[in-house]
Amino acid sequence: MEDTKMFYSDDYPTEFDPNFYVQLYEDPEPNPMFGDLMSFTLTNYHKAFDSGTIKGTTLLDIGTGPTIHNIISAAPHCDNIFLSDFCQSNRDILKQWHDGSLEFSFDKIFEFVLKQEGKSKRDISERVAGVRDKIRGILHCDIRDENLFSTNFLPQVDIITSSLCLEAVATDQASYEQYARNMVGMLKPGGHLVMFGCVGGTFYTLGSKRFISFGMSRDELKSTWKKVGIEIISWDECVRPQQEYYDADAAFSMVGRKVPDF
Numbered sequence: 001m002e003d004t005k006m007f008y009s010d011d012y013p014t015e016f017d018p019n020f021y022v023q024l025y026e027d028p029e030p031n032p033m034f035g036d037l038m039s040f041t042l043t044n045y046h047k048a049f050d051s052g053t054i055k056g057t058t059l060l061d062i063g064t065g066p067t068i069h070n071i072i073s074a075a076p077h078c079d080n081i082f083l084s085d086f087c088q089s090n091r092d093i094l095k096q097w098h099d100g101s102l103e104f105s106f107d108k109i110f111e112f113v114l115k116q117e118g119k120s121k122r123d124i125s126e127r128v129a130g131v132r133d134k135i136r137g138i139l140h141c142d143i144r145d146e147n148l149f150s151t152n153f154l155p156q157v158d159i160i161t162s163s164l165c166l167e168a169v170a171t172d173q174a175s176y177e178q179y180a181r182n183m184v185g186m187l188k189p190g191g192h193l194v195m196f197g198c199v200g201g202t203f204y205t206l207g208s209k210r211f212i213s214f215g216m217s218r219d220e221l222k223s224t225w226k227k228v229g230i231e232i233i234s235w236d237e238c239v240r241p242q243q244e245y246y247d248a249d250a251a252f253s254m255v256g257r258k259v260p261d262f
């Protein structure tokens with residue numbers, strides 16, 4: 001590790017390297033840094049949306065980062081998709097993928113998803129076009145603000161997806177709860193939340209840089225989401241042996257529904 005300084009959420013615009021991140025996430029096969037996190041994530045997104053119970057007019061992905069894996073399984077089940085991120089550099093990557101100018105194709109990820117759906121990799125170009133066609137905006141988002149989209153008006157949506165966002169921003173349980181509440185505030189009563197995060201942990205590394213990651217126990221996480229109005233429908237975990245790249249105990253997948261009268 002060349003640099004042991006800890007970086008926080010405000011450092012992402014200058015210290016987070018989206019191109020390095022994209023290269024790690026271009027392939028769903030296990031890698032030394034993230035193990036089988038990507039295949040776990042893609043498999044559980046497929047399970048969530050393949051159930052047929054999660055659908056609606058509009059989907060919002062919060063904290064998209066420079067990848068589009070969160071929305072591939074979801075796209076056939078909604079009409080409009082909004083991507084969002086705090087960093088301009090990440091949004092630039094997303095815009096390049098959307099207009100077809102990004103050098104990374106994410107084809108391996110699409111192939112993985114289509115295989116789970118019983119489809120051939122010959123269908124990749126059709127699915128790519130279908131996902132692109134449903135993207136209505138790539139927005140600046142700050143989960144720390146009660147109004148996440150202060151520069152854009154966006155009404156409550158039917159579905160929210162999010163992956164590894166809150167733990168990258170929260171610094172304690174109180175802030176995690178507040179940011180979770182902000183997220184749920186964008187969801188219609190009765191709408192669905194499909195998200196991924198970490199159980200435990202204090203950091204993860206990207207290249208030579210170490211970023212803070214606030215992790216809570218399984219019980220603390222479930223209690224927090226219930227407190228902000230989410231009825232947990234399913235919960236799954238992927239144990240991740242601690243190593244030099246991160247110290248999380250596990251990754252979790254959660255499907256929830258916003259309590260109608262919350």
